[in-house]
Amino acid sequence: MEKIQDSKRFEHTLGVEYTAAALAMRYDCDVRDAQIAGLLHDCAKCLTDEKRLSICKKNKIPITAVEKKNPFLLHAKVGAHLAYKEYGIRNPDILNAIRSHTTGRQNMSTLEKIVFVADYIEPGRIHAPNLAEIRKLAFVDLDKALVRILKDTLDYLRASGGDVDPMTEETWNCYNK
Numbered sequence: 001m002e003k004i005q006d007s008k009r010f011e012h013t014l015g016v017e018y019t020a021a022a023l024a025m026r027y028d029c030d031v032r033d034a035q036i037a038g039l040l041h042d043c044a045k046c047l048t049d050e051k052r053l054s055i056c057k058k059n060k061i062p063i064t065a066v067e068k069k070n071p072f073l074l075h076a077k078v079g080a081h082l083a084y085k086e087y088g089i090r091n092p093d094i095l096n097a098i099r100s101h102t103t104g105r106q107n108m109s110t111l112e113k114i115v116f117v118a119d120y121i122e123p124g125r126i127h128a129p130n131l132a133e134i135r136k137l138a139f140v141d142l143d144k145a146l147v148r149i150l151k152d153t154l155d156y157l158r159a160s161g162g163d164v165d166p167m168t169e170e171t172w173n174c175y176n177k
Helices: 005-024 031-040 048-060 066-069 073-085 090-097 110-121 131-138 142-160 166-175
Strands: none
Touching: 005 031, 005 110, 031 048, 031 090, 031 110, 048 073, 066 073, 073 090, 073 131, 090 110, 110 131, 110 142, 142 166
């Protein structure tokens, strides 16, 4: 990852790997799987929008209307594809964790939740709402941390006029009970 990411993105990646490993230990999940998913979660982040769109088209990866309008959102789907094709990852749980780390999805595995939360709370992140509270919550109740992140993300996108990916809404509806 150090070779394909800029230094700031690589620092974030290491933070996600570290945080995912810590959460995996807390929630009795495979630590190595969490580290691998954390390291690869943004492997397509530094690609251009055109390259991500091209990879999706070439490999028949579905693109939603929101993703077509905001191709940077495709980095999770393309990242899962690259993890499989370029990095030899065959574990479906790791691939799903990479694929769902930005929007979440219904019925997420523990590893998927860990990578989703780790991406938000990693030590280098400083500009997210309620970060200190969510960092503590993540080690007490992973599902509550997930719901809080989804709520804050949806609130931010709605307040800023940003496009909301339907999968984020679906995930929110699934876990906000």
